[in-house]
Amino acid sequence: MKKIKEKPATIEAYIAAAPEALQERMQQLHACILAATPGAKEGLKWSMPAYSYHRILVTFAVFKNHIGFYPTPSAVEAFAPQLTKYATARGSVQFPHSEPLPFALIKKMVQFRVQESLAADIKWKT
Numbered sequence: 447m448k449k450i451k452e453k454p455a456t457i458e459a460y461i462a463a464a465p466e467a468l469q470e471r472m473q474q475l476h477a478c479i480l481a482a483t484p485g486a487k488e489g490l491k492w493s494m495p496a497y498s499y500h501r502i503l504v505t506f507a508v509f510k511n512h513i514g515f516y517p518t519p520s521a522v523e524a525f526a527p528q529l530t531k532y533a534t535a536r537g538s539v540q541f542p543h544s545e546p547l548p549f550a551l552i553k554k555m556v557q558f559r560v561q562e563s564l565a566a567d568i569k570w571k572t
Contacts, residue, residue: 457488457495464508471547472508475515478549479504482556503559512540513547517555520562525555 454460461472479497480486486497494516496505505516512533519537522529528551533540541547 453493454490457490460490460493460495468508468543471513471543472506474549475506475513475547475552478547478552479506479556482553483560497556499560499563501563503563504556511544512542515539515541515552515555517559521555521558524558525551 454463457476461469461476464472476488476495480488483497483499483503486499486503488495488497490496491502491505494505494507497503503517504521507514507516516538522534522537522539526534528548529539532542
């Protein structure tokens with residue numbers, strides 16, 4: 447993976463700075479997240495694509511062998527039965543580049559975060 451010399455200012459710049467072979471995959475993930483949250487604000491947080499709707503909902507980052515998806519610990523816990531084939535940690539899921547992205551699951555996780563944020567005023571990383 448090539449090193450990013452200067453920090454990207456937009457999600458589009460972040461995707462463009464990634465290896466060419468991964469850019470379409472990242473664009474598809476970006477589109478999936480936006481489709482799951484009409485009206486979401488997008489930007490970069492912690493140098494990663496981030497999406498917010500009242501609060502930060504999810505972020506993601508590209509790595510050599512996977513995309514790290516960060517929907518918060520509560521979402522990872524709520525969807526644990528569907529995430530058994532992926533490496534997970536507190537608040538994160540690794541989607542290997544060797545497998546298709548599970549767009550339906552990602553969409554459900556993002557929508558869960560929207561509902562959680564609106565209903566329970568759940569803050570980021572709680």
